[in-house]
Amino acid sequence: MTYRFGDFLRRHKYLIGAFLIPFFMMEIIAVIMEIQPFGNQSFMIVDALHQYLPFFADYQEKLQSMDRLFYSFHGGLGYNFWGLWAYYLSSPLNLIIVFFQKDMLNMVLSHLYVIKIALCCFTAAFYFYKRRGKETFSMIVFGMAYGFSSYIVGYSWNIMWLEVMILFPIILYGFEKMMQGKGWKTYCFALFLSLWCNFYMSFMTCLFLIIWFLLYEHQGVKKFFQNGFCFAFFSLLSAAMAAVVLVPAYLGIMQTSSAKWDFPKELWYGTFGDIFSRHFLGTKPLTMSVDDSDINLYCGILSLIMGLCYLLSREIKRSVRIRRLLVLVILFFSFNMPVLGYIWHGFHNQYGIPNRYAYLYIFVLLSMAYDGYCLVWERRKGQIGKILISLGVLGMIIGAAVYTAKDSVDQNTIYLTLGIGFVYGTFLLLYQKKFLQRKIAAGLLCVGFAAEIIVMSITGYMENGTVTVDEYFQDTKAIEKIKETYDENGSIRMDLASGRMLDESIWHTLNCMTLFGSTAQGNVVDIMDQLGFYTGVNEYLYEGSTPFTNNLFSMQYQIYRPFDSKPTTFQPMDTVGTLTVYKNPYLTSIGYGMKRTIEDWNYESSNPFYVQNDLAQKAYGISGLFRIQDVLRPELHGCEMVQDNGMGEYVIKNKTSLADNVVFTIRAQETGDVYIHFDCSQAENTVIEKNGEEIMAGRLNGQILNLGEMEKGQEAQVKIQLEPEARDAGVVRMTIANMDDAVMSELYGAMKDQSFQMTKFESSEVEGKIVRKNSGITFFSIPYDKGWHAFVDGKEVKTMAIGDAFLGIPTESGEHEITLRYKSAGFTEGAVLSGVGFVLFFLMAGLEFRKKKISKMRRSFSEKYDTLEEAKEE
Structure with a gap:
């Protein structure tokens, strides 16, 4: 056994080196850059920090608690976890995280990143070896040229893409074998793995394979169609095997903002x-x-x-x-x-x-x-x-x-x-x-090429930079303690007043509202924007809440850091380390009974205060929650007003970027909390001052801002700096509102009287009771998704989308037991297709193996028979 293993190592020393050399090179880079455990840095930069690490934390918790993978309430008020898993987390290599603690995730993923890059080099070298049929040092160097190309160095923070890069050379090798009639299994299985690990990048591989097939050197028209049948059949078989990932992922991605075609x-x-x-x-x-x-x-x-x-x-x-x-x-x-x-x-x-x-x-x-x-x-x-x-x-x-x-x-x-x-x-x-002799010339060429690639990769990683782990994750243990204290059964919604990374609340697996990710539902993003929250193409953050939306979305606790200066209507409860926990003064619920007129809610206004007023009116018949105040004409510096559209909307052209290009003076027309909302697409930075002191600064446009309590006649200033490169005219729209406390109390009472009393809360199932005074719609602050199935008093009822975004259920007057169960849309159909695909794969592979075995036995029997015949003749 030892001899055989040693012989294998000698025969394939270059192939083994194709993995080990880049692996140790990357580990040396990790040491130089002080990546954990060699320091306190991480390779997880850009969106790997803001998105992927938080999603890995949620995945790790599900794996370690043996929770179902269909749904999660740890972000976005709830999201299709299976769809997100298919986009970011489905690689089998990621299962390694189950063996580590959460505080080791940065280190584990950084070194998993190292392994994946080494595998990119290895599979490329394997392809070159198979093409030439000989192992040489040159294949290691050309493999490194692939694994350390500027593409992989620059984009490798997209850690979920790397499996596609790893498998691409194997897919091409399998494709060539299949075209030559030497077997289909390598191609089929490698393409299946690629589709499973990341369907999005694999789409590009599949599109390429069509071009590769069409431009392949087929031996005549007949062979073209024969090869075409094999190519199409085994490609579809690969897709069928991965259907349990592909079908739910496709249905999920079609609900995002980017699903609309816009050539x-x-x-x-x-x-x-x-x-x-x-x-x-x-x-x-x-x-x-x-x-x-x-x-x-x-x-x-x-x-x-x-x-x-x-x-x-x-x-x-x-x-x-x-x-x-x-x-x-x-x-x-x-x-x-x-x-x-x-x-x-x-x-x-x-x-x-x-x-x-x-x-x-x-x-x-x-x-x-x-x-x-x-x-x-x-x-x-x-x-x-x-x-x-x-x-x-x-x-x-x-x-x-x-x-x-x-x-x-x-x-x-x-x-x-x-x-x-x-x-x-x-x-x-x-x-x-x-x-020069060949060995010397080839050695010089390969060493020079390797040195070029290595130097470029090292400088590339240095250019990319790293993340200081403690800078972003220092509060992890404190927030775990807060969860243990205030969310024992895992059903309480809480969020950070501001995160160090966009999805930090998901990293802490809080039942939060924040979600930044490619699978965020477009309709939910749109409605959150209309309600006054900060949104982007594929994100909505817990920035822009009011007492009404906090109650509507059952936000019960806020966590503040020492540097958080935004006013809040929540009451201070506790201090854990440097963090302060604030509690909502109102009792909230994940669901509320509403009038049927909620179906007529007008949520398309650009004024979020109008949207919230109309919601209160249509849901409960209560008017006047927010009173819109007059907007004073802004002072301008380094820019000019092109047009005054009235109602606080101005067209402004920038000339010079200044800290106070546009200055709005907010004068309280009555005593109470003052809220503002402004849109300015050209805003570079905003500073808000009250009583001469800065209370907020940064990216503040496009969300409701609470300026806190102001006495009648008291003033605050909003100073907007325009982008230096903004030279075309742009629109600035300011809205000011006061909330009527008496109306808010009346609204709270109406919501509380018909609130959903939860008795069971799991990631994919919610149960509870509600007493309806009148028939209407029961609203749940859960994004509408076809995967949700609702049961009222044991009978399944059809769900509906309130505001085209939230889950709603028609309910009659009286007391009802409601159960919500979730299974990702398309999962069952995908699982059936995958089952059929795997049965076909193994059945065909088994038949092929049996055919080869019988053919080998026949040859052996024929040879023995010929030997016997020759012996008889002698």
Whole structure:
């Protein structure tokens, strides 16, 4: 056994090195950058901090408590956890988090990140090995060119994408085997895993595979259709096996804001020169960019030279070379064409992470380059010319790219690219002229290429930066203590007054309102905006509440930090460490009985106070909750008023960005709490002062703000700084309101009288009772979702969407027992499809195995029979 294992290690030392070398290199980078446990830093930057880590925390809690994965109340008032899991968390590798404590998640995910990048290098090297049938050091280096490309270095904080990058080389290897009639299982299973791990990025892989198939070198028309049938059948089989993830994920994603198709109108983003310059040595990796033409393309300068050598290699059929070139051209043109980019991104806008499918281009280029590299060592007529032409063409392309680029290209990157290209060319020419032996020349070339890749990856990770763990997670234990004290049964809603990261409340697994994620329901985002909360394309945060919405959404506790200065109507209860817990003075419920007229609620006004007033009127027949006050004309500095539209709306054109471009004076017209709401798309920063002291600052537009209690005639100032680059006229809209305390008390009484009394609360099931004075609608502060099934007194009733966003149930007068149960829409159908898919997969694999075994037995029997016959004749 020991001999066999040692023999295996010797035979596959380069393949093993293809994983271990990048793995240890990444661990060295982790040590240098003081990643936990080597310091207090984390690789989890950008949205990995603001979204993915909180979602992992929720997933970890579900795994460790053996909770169902269908639904979670730990964000967004409740969300389809299975849909979110399918988008962010479905990789089997993520199951490792179940073995660790929550405070170790940053460390675990940072090193899981290291493993995934090493696996990217390994699978690429495996593909190169299978293409050439020989293990060499060069395949390790070209594998590293893939795993340490600027695309993976820049975008690897999207940790849930990496499985797709890992599996892509295996899918291509399986595809080629299948086209050659050597088996379908590798392709089918690898594509299934990719679809399972991340359906969104796998869509790009699938789109690429269609192009790859159409441009594949089929042997005649008949073979084209035979291959086409295999390709279609086994691709669909892969999708069927992953259907339990794909079907619910698709239904969930179709409820998001980005589900609406909106094809771009522009023909081009910029110039192809700008795009090609992203190949240059020394270019910084992009982690995010609002410019959709930005891209990460660097994968080593040797890959460009060898790619050109491949195109000039007569050893490879011209038609094959042309087809490969066409694939690259299609991808390259797509990078600069908004319509094609929109299609590649699953008919979605790119939202700050441009050209996510560039990994396809990089790997195709590297596969061509590796073939070119393997062929360049043959000393034959024309090789020197091929190398010189490749170097010359590359020089001309670089020159053309620099000349045509709209954005200025860093001169250092040009010199570095030309310089390293000259060095590689010199090594190749010295070998062809027999000044260097093959081993020495290949060694120099590979070591130089590896050094280039390693230096670029290290500088890239340094450029990306890290996250200081204690800076963001120092309150984790204190908030756990607060949960234990105030939320023993896990049914109480509470949220942070402000989070250090956007989804921090989800990190603490609070039953909160905050949700920032790609699976956030578009209708809920819209209604939260109408109600006065801060929202984005795929987010709504607990910023903009009023006493009415706090009661409506059953928000019972707020957690304040020392730096939180926003006024609150909640009452202080306790201090835990540096945190202060505030309690809602009103008793709240997750559900309330309302009049049927709630179906006529007018929630489309741009004034959130009107929206809340109409809600109170339609639900309970109570009017006048908020009284709108007059808005004084603002003072302007460094900008000019183009138009006064009345009702507090102004069109303003910026000239110079100042801290006080637009200054509104808020004068209380009566004593009491004053609320404001302003929209200003060009706002850079806002400062609110009262009594000469700053009470709020930062990104404050687009949400209701409580200025606290003000005496009649007292003033406050809202100072808005406009964006420096904002030169076109923009609209500023200010609304001021006072809340009538007497009306609020009356409204609270009406809500309390018909509140839902909860008796059971689980992640996917809620039970309780309600006493209705009149027939109407029972409102639940739970986002409407087709996965919810409602039972009134044991009988299932049809659910409805209140305000197109919240769950509602028609109920008659009297006392009723209500049960809500959740199962992700499409899960049952997807599970059936997956079951059928797996049965087909194993049945076909079993039949194939049996057929091969019988064929082998027949051959063996035939050989033995022939031997016996020969013996008889003798």
